[in-house]
Amino acid sequence: MKYGTTGRIARVDLTRQSHRVEEPEESFYRTFFGGSALACYYLLKERPASVDPLGPDNLLVFASSPLVGSGIPGANRYTVAAISPLTGFYGEGEAGGWWSPELKRAGFDAVLVEGRAEKPVYLWIHDGQIEIRDAAALWGKGTGETQRLIEKEVADSKVRVAAIGQAGENLVRYACVVHAMKHTNGRGGMGAVMGSKNLKAIAVRGRQPVAFKETPALKRMIKWYADHFMDHPIERVLHDGGTIGWDVTELDEAGILPTRNFHSGSFEKADDICGKTFHEKYFIEAGGCQGCVVRCKRVARSDGPWQVDPTYGGPEYETAAAFGSLCGVSDLEAICKAHELCNTYTL
Ligand code: SF4
Known part of the structure; x- marks a missing residue:
């Protein structure tokens, strides 16, 4: 779409250690918009109901929305969704903060993660680029230490990090995803799904504002x-x-x-x-x-x-x-x- 979206969705396969970018048609955005609806679309279309929530075939979706970054108060949220290890059905958690607007400034409306990395990794998504990085030094750390170590590694104190701590790593079925140590995607055990993929964090940073029709x-x-x-x-x-x-x-x-x-x-x-x-x-x-x-x-x-x-x-x-x-x-x-x-x- 001309306004409100980047038109780009990042797809990461942790088993293959590969990534690619999808550029859906405008009709896709007009139908599925963003957030929960976008996450539902991918999960229902691509995953069978029988998928193991903590297995590599589960799909983990981080989805922003077209109004995020527009300046409308409250339009800063994002959805993390997957087949839930708590219910065995679709699950999602929403959080505010700064991660979602930063993802769009980094050039993406959503990040879809499948597979399972052999060793702990984190994603570094910045200015249109996607990198899968070693997270051995982060594993076992809480969110504060994880944030500090990633800031140091990417040499940027303004990087926005959505991470799991020890609960997610140990597959606690109600583990959350936490951004900036205080904004929590708290429902459905999405942190456990991250842990099952050996995915410690997704760090985002961008400098390209998304266009909005500022009437x-x-x-x-x-x-x-x-x-x-x-x-x-x-x-x-x-x-x-x-x-x-x-x-x-x-x-x-x-x-x-x-x-x-x-x-x-x-x-x-x-x-x-x-x-x-x-x-x-x-x-x-x-x-x-x-x-x-x-x-x-x-x-x-x-x-x-x-x-x-x-x-x-x-x-x-x-x-x-x-x-x-x-x-x-x-x-x-x-x-x-x-x-x-x-x-x-x-x-
Ligand atoms: S959670 Fe964040 S976006 Fe919602 S009312 Fe509070 S400060 Fe505003």
Whole structure:
């Protein structure tokens, strides 16, 4: 298409250690667009339902979308999809951050990976080029160390890396893919599929902006959203407090906060793990994704006994509920540490 896509899809066969570029017709993009729809197309067309999710024949799809990079707030996401090791059926996880816009600037709308490398590898996709690189030095490392080592190897501190940690390498069936140590494709066990292919990471970097038809109406809409998103009560709460700032208290008051393995819907120490307490004790700054004014992400830090590293972001509502009330735990610093470790190991 003239606008919004690069018109190029990278295909990598790790068994053969080869790669090629597909350039689909405009009708393909108009029919399957990007993200989940594009991933579904390839998986349903090319893979039988019986494919082993952790075998070399599974197809792993990283797919961006036509609006990514347009400047529309929230249009920064990407899908990672494959036959899921959790369900044996189609599975996918979505994440924001910066990886998806960078993939398009590097010259590709999607990356399709099949086969299994004999030894650990990572993909280095930059300015229209695809390289399969040795990842022996990265294997066994968490996401932070992986990011640092790849930055050093490609001599670029702005490289965007989507990686697996130890959970993906060891084929934990709910392992995630994590980008920039904090943006997580968290569903369906896509990290385990990466691990099964001996694929440690996909690093992307590009300097070629994708063309968008920047009509006055589009510019007006983007500006209107930036000026008015705080008028909406949910957007305002997400901006001011993140998901932890809203859901823990709201759900506890409504009697539906997951508590003690779902035996209860109310946690007597909900105040200890809520957004207000988090902001008073461990919050250092808000974070976000490319082009998004909401900035709903939280960044946590603690120099206390748990030593929480801000590199890995901070807890969402799900973290506070899953490690907190659901387990009967009210130590918010420990919950922040659990969040850090999950993003390190890609759990
Ligand atoms: S900052 Fe929050 S609202 Fe904005 S794109 Fe990222 S996850 Fe979505």
